[in-house]
Amino acid sequence: MLHPRRSAQEVLLCDLCETVPLQSHCEVCNINLCVNCVGKHISDSSKDHNVVPYLRRKSPNYSKCPTHPDKHCEHYCEKCEIPVCSTCALYGKHKGHDVSDIQEKLSAKTESLQKDLEELETRIYPRYEEMASDVQTEKAELETKYGKLTTTTDQQGEILHREITAIVNQRKSAIAEMKNKHLSTLNKNTEEITQKMAELKQIMSDLKSILKSNDVSLTSTYKSRNFEFRTLLPKVRVTVPSLSAQKINKDQLNEMFGSLSPLSINTKHGDTMKSAEAVSSPPVKPLLHEPRVTATIDTGYNRYELTSVSCLSEDQVWTCSQLNNTMKLLNLQSELLTSIQTKSGYAPWDITVTRDRDLVYTDNIDRTVNLIKNKQIQTVITLQGWYPLNVCSTASDDLLVTMISDDGEQSKVVRYSGSTEKQSIQFDDQGRPLYSSDYNYKYLSENKNLDICVADYTASAVVVVNQSGKLRFRYTGHPSNTEQSFTPAGITTDSQSHILTADFDNHRIHILDQDGQFLRYIHCDLDTPWGLCMDIRDNLFVAEYNTAKVKKIQYL
Template sequence: MSTAIMSESSGEQAAMQHYLVCGTEDCHENGQFYCNDCHRPLCEQCRDEHGKIPDTKFHEIVLYRHRKHQLPVEKCKLHPTRNVDIFCKECKIPICSKCSTMKEHHRHEFNDLEEIYTEKYALQQGEFSKIQKYFLPNTKSLKSDIEADATKIHKLMESIRTSMKAEAESLKNLVDEVSSENIDHTHTMEKSLLEMLKSQETIYDDYIAYLGKMSDELEQHLSLTNHKLLFSETLKIKIIPETTKPVDPVFTASQFSKHDVAKLLGRVNISNAEPKKRKIQPMEAVTTHMKSTERQFEESKEKSDVKQTLSLSSSVTKVREYSVPGVGNVYHVSVEKSGRLWVSDFEGNLVQTDLQGKQLQKIQTSGRTQGYHTATQDGDLIYIDKDKRVIFRITPDKKITEFIKTGDWTPLSVHSSRMNEGILMGMFKDGKAKVTRYSKTGKEIQNIQRDNQGQELYMYPRYITENINGDICTSDWNKDAVVVVNKSGQHRFSYTGQGSRFPPYGICTDVLGHILVCDNYSDTVHLLDQDGGFLSFILSPQQGMTYPRGLCVDDENNLHVGQYGTNIVTVYKYLQ
């Protein structure tokens, strides 16, 4: 089996190392222990033998992760054939053992330089851990908070500008309305005045006609031939009728300024409230959280009856095979606590079998090449109806009920959490994708879609699972990557395989925090540590593996693998 492992330190994490094996000659077992005196890894059997040999029985042997780091080799300047391995406390310099016998260091106190190195290494490792687990995540969170505030401010100002334009438009409409009414009033006033003047013209037209008539009568009276009129009554002329001049309308202009208009329209101001300081999570809370996570891990291991010495086996052993009736290709596998299987294929057939492979139930679904079903701690099965955008629950008595509706989002993959009994779901809509966390009652409590830089985390989350540390691990075939975020939704890493292409399918994790994922391109199953470090190809074509699709680890730490082109689920033992 091709094997490789990642070390605990960051520098070692960056470079691939050969799989950690026992340092004893001709022993190829897993070196899970370490001799601090010999500086070499040991398997369990060699550790026991190491303690029986007189020359080594008093050596300090610890778990590999608690090992003392070997002092870097540095030659003494005074004695080039010797290595520097002692620290002179008085002179405060590193020296070799021969230097310690020289008169310059007579009666001086010395310390083991390797002890100092180990202590300093641990301190620096602690500081590095603080950067990775406290300072960097908190700083990125603050930056993300600032970016969110900037987006909020932009949206708020756009809203204010829209309101101001609407108010100005409203005022303009009122001005136009009042102006129009005033102009209409001038027309009414003009009409009234012109009608009055017209009536006055009529009065004078009538009076002019009257004067003409009077002139004719007076001419007759003055005629010498008409003597009778001389003795008649003298004609009296009516006085000229009086009329009044119209009072001229006067326009009184309003006296207003730009300031008056500004007061009418309102103004945007910054509040006098004291700015609130951004909340920085105290380091103690992170330490408590880390301890809590470690405690959850220990409790989880106890519940699963896992021994502290459980580790990777040096080889993978086939335990058994199931032939699942009613399915063509095994694309996803869910294992109940009872050991019964749920298997789905490309055609949407979802089949339940017992431990002997006998079909118990068969349901036609809209699922195809996704991890669209999951077994819960209560013994139920949850599965996705992609077309209806509904999540259904099947109880042990075969009763099917509607559980969750996803609205506009199309559900793709689902996983029932063993840590909090909640539900994780990968979803897709209009070219966007996200992961949503639901409570065990189906209430939506978290959405994960973008990283701290605002970039989309997912394209098509085909399979999804959860690790023992709360990480959400998603197999995204369209991104050619396994995308991992922590329980808060912050991006931790993306694993992109070991070759030129990496189209991942089924994904699962085990009680030791390993991530296992199917590689459709190389027909292998990759084994990663929980930080994304490649450990090995746990299954490959050399072991008969072709087109791996579905993966699941049961409560007995057995790996169930389904393959394209067959209805067989193969069970392997890879932990010891």
């Protein structure tokens, strides 16, 4: 029903006292006032009022009714929360709804807008100005602070250089002293030999004279000294010393130089706004009680061939075989979208997709790591003395590669930025090898906390090191399971920093938290799960070795 005071047959009353006819209008507060209430209203000094005669007030800009174009929406439907015309309110679809005068809503809204404007002008915007000023101040101090850091680094480098120079000079001095002794020994030996040779020449000259003279007396009195010279002088042997140079351990050298604390970027929470960190942090996704297969892809490979899978998108995956030199891009309907043969003609060992959606594969026989961009293959890494095994792309767009030495005695993980080696991970703090030494698969994945997770099949363990290569933990299977051996193959991680690894002999997936605590198995009727990968929505893709199929599994 219409408000009883707003009927065209009634006198319009003051909005404050509601008893005396109105005479004035406050355009700031959008309310009508009688002569008695004007003074009371403007006594509120919290805002600037603008009271004008009612007939000189600014006319509200009413919207036209969409149902009745000749009518203006002078009323407000409380139920539908929209402006309506009188016809709609009395006879149309808003009949029977609580209807108020649009001026009342306009007045309340105007007051709300005034408060918002006041808060923005007096409180919020000045705070942003202050924050902007603080950032500018911090930027201005950047050169000085980082300049000091660079200077300290140079000073530390000079100290190490001085120490190394002192050691080098000590070694050079020792070498010079040894050289002088060596030369003195040889000179003494030369003098002895020269003296003997002089004696021999004199004896030979005397013998020739005797023989030539044919003198009986000289001949009969001659005594041979040949026996003296048959025993040669002792032969002096002096071995040139060698320098046993120790292999430079880059980690120890880094520690000796001094560590650089990480750049810490913290976004503090404001009074009402979420920080950038809170906005970007992934939502918590609990594990499903019953994981389910949502798609099955037939790759077209033969049984016992499929070893690796890597997601290009939520519905497209790259696959490769250990016995086939062709890598295939397939969709969820098992349709072949693209196929690419390796450059060498040998089967790829492993594949991964980069942040730029390019495919990377390792060629174990050719000793190369190759990038495929626009179907063009370029070799980015060529190894000597090592064979590449498995590969993964990182959040920083680096490549992590597991590899084995030619003699099969050493294995390691190497980080590359393009073709440049940035990091080598091989030993723990006690100098013991982190990974088993053989030609078996060593799949790997980078976790969200930047840990590097390797599924070491021969060691029956998942080996996890932190970003700097320090061992965090080894997972060797569920502690309560003592009957079945743990056979890890593929490995991947999700947005929750879970670690998932394929236990192919036992036909299941292990889910661990980022600290190596076992959480749950995924079964889903898997048949020898081998390669694993994750899409951006945390769907798990599993390559089955026996069936040559890829299963898409929802588990979060």
